[in-house]
Amino acid sequence: MESFLLRIGNGLQHISESLFVGMCQMVGTSKQVAIRRETADIEDMLNRQLNTNGKVIRMLSGSHREGFRLKGSDWDYMIWLNDHRVIIDMSQYCNTANTTLILSDSSESPPGFALLELLTRSRYGVVQLACITMNDRVYISSSTHRQLICSSVIPNSVEHGPCGSGYIAGTLEYDTAWSFVSDCWPPSASSWIDRCHSWPGPEVVDDIIRNGIHFVAIGHPLGPHTNEEWRISFSQAEYKIVNSMNHCQFLTYGLLKLFLKEVMNQQSEDTNKLLCSYHMKTTVFWAIQQNTLPHWCPQNLLAGFWVCFKLLLKWVYEGVCPNFFIPQNNLFLTKIHGPAQNRLFLQLHELYKNGLACLLQSSSIRSYIIDVLYNPTLSICTDESTLRSQVDYDVDLVTESAITIVSMHTTNLFHFNKAMHTIEQLVYSPLTHYQAVTMQNFTATLFQYTAFQLQNLYTNTVCNKQLYIADKISRQMLKLAAKFGCVSDMLYIAMYYYKTLRYREALFVLEMTKVKLAQPYLMYRGLVDRERYTEAVGGQSWSTKMRQAVAYNVSLWNRIGYISDLLLEQQSALRDKSKQILFIPVFVMLHFLEFLCYRHVDTTLSQAALDELQVLVHHDQGQLVDDINRDITWEILGICQQITGNLQAALFSYEQSLTQYPFSNIQTATHKRIQDILSQQ
Structure with a gap:
């Protein structure tokens, strides 16, 4: 079966079309994804406009906001105080009684991280309780803030990265990241703007820069101030970029998520927690921006997947996964190195040697490939209007x-x-x-x-x-x-x-x-x-x-x-x-x-x-x-x-x-x- 799949040549286009139809059924058609995104957008719009200063803003983020409804995926929320603002330098300082100002200081932190100095007193008790003094300056400790949120603000939650994590109805997992918002684009991510020549488009780039960033409560494990640092989050920007994908690109991202869950993370217990969905997203972002595949269409779905998989394999070999916005921030730095990196590379290389036949190991994807192999004359219609009523x-x-x-x-x-x-x-x-x-x-x-x-x-x-x-x-x-x-x-x-x-x-x-x-x-x-x-x-x-x-x-x-x-x-x-x-x-x-x-x-x-x-x-x-x-x-x-x-x-x-x-x-x-x-x- 696998050797046959490797020899089918032009049949790959036929399989790509079958897989496109299958992914539309599993992930959704472009119209279904639009419904999910646009209803989330109007919720976000209403929440922002109905909550005045001093109130908490909550925004759906992560895969659900992007339009996925894959079984077992959790619900991610970003929450921040609307009357707290992070500035990048003191030239942006403004004396206002209604806003708590926080200064981002990245001078001693690894790329993508910063200390947050509290410039004006906060009326929010958790923020004040999380403050520590270093060098006669008051900083907000990310670890203390995270602990206080999980113990007193989000009931029945446990710390999970920068989030408070819990379950609804015993099975539905949620992650809530309390953060601080900044209207400023960080200088460390300025190179991203210069890279956006063709994708994403200038309107998307301008919108992303105008809406700024967030800081979430987790420091770099190898940084000098692990317990005090905050990580820059580009969650809003990533959502807008995913929105700018065409549907085939989005389904490629979904295919990688399924392949991660059902194949890559099933290789061994030693390596099943090294790669995550965020690495898949980063891979797709880079692959699209580098114009590795000229045409992302249903007939090229397998080609798009293979481009991304080879890029991921290269990164694992080198031990470097560059953050899409701040390439100096290596997402593999703390987990994928040494013996673990070597084991993961060998496992992924075995999948690579099998070629696209490695997809047969995915229980969700397998049937859409086999159907075409056994019925090479099977007529496949990729018109989405025929896939859903x-x-x-x-x-x-x-x-x-x-x-x-x-x-x-x-x-x-x-x-x-x-x-x-x-x-x-x-x-x-x-x-x-x-x-x-x-x-x-x-x-x-x-x-x-x-x-x-x-x-x-x-x-x-x-x-x-x-x-x-x-x-x-x-x-x-x-x-x-x-x-x-x-x-x-x-x-x-x-x-x-x-x-x-x-x-x-x-x-x-x-x-x-x-x-x-x-x-x-x-x-x-x-x-x-x-x-x-x-x-x-x-x-x-x-x-x-x-x-x-x-x-x-x-x-x-x-x-x-x-x-x-x-x-x-x-x-x-x-x-x-x-x-x-x-x-x-x-x-x-x-x-x-x-x-x-x-x-x-x-x-x-x-x-x-x-x-x-x-x-x-x-x-x-x-x-x-x-x-x-x-x-x-x-x-x-x-x-x-x-x-x-x-x-x-x-x-x-x-x-x-x-x-x-x-x-x-x-x-x-x-x-x-x-x-x-x-x-x-």
């Missing part, structure tokens, strides 16, 4: 938009005008279709959030006129949100009516919602009957699709009271600073609200709603209830059973809730409810 893109857009909305910071009621002004500006800016959809979802969420906050604010007012006005505005906001939102957004109206004792109005809304949720073409949790969805809403505007055929989980911001029956759970969740939102499966919330409202109207129908909820909780096989939301699902069933007086059933449900993965962080509430039952027996 519109339904696939709709699913992607729903998924990415949901991730974006729930990751945004909550907006204070008193900042509502600012938020609306920001939205108005963005609506009239040149948004892409995908960004417009995300803005639409965000606006609906903002209206829902504000409506309940407004109602809570005026609940205890002595002025009936104020209460009447607040109630009217809240209802208008919720109806407007449902008008351009999705099916599940109607449940917020029902919640509001229940909260304000309008049970029949709530039940009317619930009945309409129930009919829509029962439609066979509903898109929920990325699952959809494609044929029925296409028949029902295919060709319709996205707004129509949202109103008629899309549902999300219900999101309750834990700092706002929605319904009294869940306040205990929301208060429990707030014990974890990262749990801003309580997610409830939409069908669970539907039956829960039906049960609560019918108790005041018709006890028989109330019991029927409880029966439906019980069947859903006990017998759902992961179709309508996410595994990670089963703790709150059992909890809600227990609440309903406790209200009816069925204490034994409620006790069982609460105990079941405690056995689930504690994603919602409601254990304190569950234990209290159990104690309440036990005290009644």
Whole structure:
């Protein structure tokens, strides 16, 4: 098989095309990648504009920001204080009461690293606590800052390089790098600007320089101030450069990432941690900029991979992997040297001797090569429009938009005008279709959030006129949100009516919602009957699709009271600073609200709603209830059973809730409810 692959000559183009199709299926088409990037971009834009000075800015970075959704990849975030700025030299010093100034001093540090001298006092406690004095100057210690962030700011995290690392739902890994931002381009990276003759283009280069850099909390292991130094991070620049790749170049990068994981890192335990995804990215950057391959196209995908692999092999042989922005910064310096370097080179050289047949060792890639080998006349179409249907893109857009909305910071009621002004500006800016959809979802969420906050604010007012006005505005906001939102957004109206004792109005809304949720073409949790969805809403505007055929989980911001029956759970969740939102499966919330409202109207129908909820909780096989939301699902069933007086059933449900993965962080509430039952027996 392998010798045959080496002799097929012109067949390499055919295999390249097959592999291009396979990579589009595994990594995504250019349109799918655009959806992922553009929804992340609008999140970044909103976060920056809605957070004023003194607030924390969070930005998605790493492979997810670049557009990858490979299995097992972690989520990377860059976080920085918006009122702290790093300057490169004292000529940029400006005396301002609103900004903490930090001076970058790279005079004694290896290339790509610097000491950060605190010039003006910080109002942020962690920064002050991380300060040390050297030569009568105050510096921020990277190691101390990192330790303080992991111990007090990011709960349940451990140090991982410059990041605090942890897990969501037990399996989804995240890395959060707290950093300092600089608007200045470092002199040590000036040679990169001179190298950019053809790629990336001048507009990209100007944009990168204008947006500056970050400093992340890790020093050079061989530097004179390892515990104090900070590393220059070009994360924003790298994202913009990846964005400037054509899709074949991006898929080559993805192919290298897969090959690293499934082949190179499987050679031996001695070498499986020496190379990382960042080395693959650096390899692709250099290969493209050096114009090693004139045409990056589907027919040349294998040629592009081979160019990059040979460059990587050369670097391992020499023990030098030059940072793309600061070539003097050798990324191999601390790990790939001596015996380890020799072992790694021999292993990679064995793969090299096999030629492109080494790709057969990849479980993900192998089938796309073998299919062509056994069917040399197989017709392969590399037109991306044939690889994915519109339904696939709709699913992607729903998924990415949901991730974006729930990751945004909550907006204070008193900042509502600012938020609306920001939205108005963005609506009239040149948004892409995908960004417009995300803005639409965000606006609906903002209206829902504000409506309940407004109602809570005026609940205890002595002025009936104020209460009447607040109630009217809240209802208008919720109806407007449902008008351009999705099916599940109607449940917020029902919640509001229940909260304000309008049970029949709530039940009317619930009945309409129930009919829509029962439609066979509903898109929920990325699952959809494609044929029925296409028949029902295919060709319709996205707004129509949202109103008629899309549902999300219900999101309750834990700092706002929605319904009294869940306040205990929301208060429990707030014990974890990262749990801003309580997610409830939409069908669970539907039956829960039906049960609560019918108790005041018709006890028989109330019991029927409880029966439906019980069947859903006990017998759902992961179709309508996410595994990670089963703790709150059992909890809600227990609440309903406790209200009816069925204490034994409620006790069982609460105990079941405690056995689930504690994603919602409601254990304190569950234990209290159990104690309440036990005290009644």
